[in-house]
Amino acid sequence: MISFNEAKSLLLQQVNSLGSETVPLALSHGRVLARDVCSAIALPPFTSSAMDGYACACDGPAPVELRCIGTIAAGDPLPEQPLGQGECWEIMTGAAVPTDCDRVVPVENTDAQGDMIRIHELSKQFSNIRNQGEELPRGAVLLKAGRCLSATDIGLLAGAGLHQVEVTRKVKVVLLTTGSELLCDLEQPLAPGQIYNSNSFYLQACLRELGCELLMADSIQDEPVAAREILDRALAMEPDLLLTTGAVSAGRFDFVPALLKELQAEVLFHKVAVRPGKPILVAKAPRGSWVVSLPGNPVAAMTGLRFIGGTLLRSLMGLPEEKAVRVPLLNRADSKEGMVSFKKARLEINDQGQARVVILPGQSPAQLSPLREANGWAMVEADDAKLQAGQLVSFYPRVWSDCQGESRFVP
CATH class of the missing domain: 2.40.340.10 (MoeA, C-terminal, domain IV)
Incomplete structure (x- = not known):
């Protein structure tokens, strides 16, 4: 039996991140970045107004009267007409600010009579203007590799014009729950000695929540010959992770360790000094699949996946070590x-x-x-x-x- 820290250390040393793939940004939520992402444009991409008002280049004391020579709305190109002495542009939030304007006066600080604008309070130079690139210059790192993409992240990347991202491949998992007492059909009444297979339903939901791709979920009776056939079939699918529950301790029907030995799996460790979940086993199959065998007690299976299986999964996904x-x-x-x-x-x-x-x-x-x-x-x-x-x-x-x-x- 090894300590919890030793088990984690072994996994962190020996489990490598999976390969990467490129996916559309719209489908990237919850995926882990495989590479740093840099902005292809400056943010903001042009100098714009921070509010509705009037763009001008006036430094005289208020009140000031200026003639409005037109309107610049968000999305409009910059006007070709230069700004003359005593003139201004009506401008909307997000609209491009002409280069010959050095401030935007909020509309609430003005009165309009026709095209004549009376400014009661003059804004300071360069106020209410968002300069091109003031948030991030072109080429700046937006997000670093190893980050799990949130909705906020996706909004940031979309604002930078990125339509696709390189992410680590989804972890492919096969789930096998063992136990002759387990009933998977929740619509059927329990026979004497049976319990409903809560482990399978919990672990399937949890794996999907973690962003894994579930290739197969099956239940195995406490019969080694039939179990060997199902294990062979599961490993033939070449999953990144084969996750099992039950039959992993030292009882008469705990056949998983012996079957893994028959299959020539390399056992990394068996039994960890944790409660619940001491019998947990981690091995690597000959074709490269990782095997995590959890105890059958429901909470032991939960903590085993959360902390031992979770360390392995995070390494496969390219996520950094978790901190409490x-x-x-x-x-x-x-x-x-x-x-x-x-x-x-x-x-x-x-x-x-x-x-x-x-x-x-x-x-x-x-x-x-x-x-x-x-x-x-x-x-x-x-x-x-x-x-x-x-x-x-x-x-x-x-x-x-x-x-x-x-x-x-x-x-």
Whole structure:
């Protein structure tokens, strides 16, 4: 058995990012940039007005009267007519400012009588003007590689005129859940000894939420010969990741480690000092597929995918190592000494705007109902067996905050 940090270190050292592909910008939400993206144009692309008003080059004391010689609307080309002494242009927000104008006077600081404009308060030189390239020059790096694209990012790239981006390839996953007691058809009543296959439904949804491409999802009975056939078929699809649940510990029906050995998979590690989820196994199949075998207990499967499988997935996607936030505890958190513990938890913000983490009741790896109140996981380190209220704990949101491109720490 290895420590959690050792397991993460091995994965970070040995798992490489997948190849890249170019996709239309409109279809890039949630994808991870494979290369830095630079702007092909200056932002803004031309000098424009920041508000509705009058563009002029007048520096006399107010009040001033100027004759309006025309209107420049957003989208209009720059007028060819030069601005004469005592003249101005009516201009709209976003419209191009002529080069012989050095300020824009807001419309509310003026009165108009026909084409004569009386200015009550004269703006300072260069005020209310957005200069070409003042936000970003042409060629500036807009977003760096390893960033998961959010809606805000896509808006920025569209504003820079980028119609496509190079992103890491989607991770192709096959999911196999094991257990003769599992019933996948939720419309059927449970027979004695059966339970509904919540793992399959949760993991499928989670994988899709993380942006993976699910090639197949199947359930395996506790029968090694039939299981071998399904494993052969799954690996023949050459997924980037084969994810299994159950049959990975040391019981009579825990056949997954033996089958992987038969298939000549190279085991990176088997058993990690974490709770829940100690029996987790990570291996690499001969054709290059990574194999992550999670325990069958639902919460152990969740934390196994979130923290061990998640480290592997992030490396495949080209995402950087995830960092936790350190937040004070509202109540105590216990753990077995020498083991990292993942606790169902809720991040709260109190009336004073202070963040705190609540460890929820019902920490059994078989109990799903406490997750109704959870928005993440508190990680109690191996050397922090007993954390008291007020001490800092590492908190991780339910899903990577950067995977969806937005913060997931809001309760």
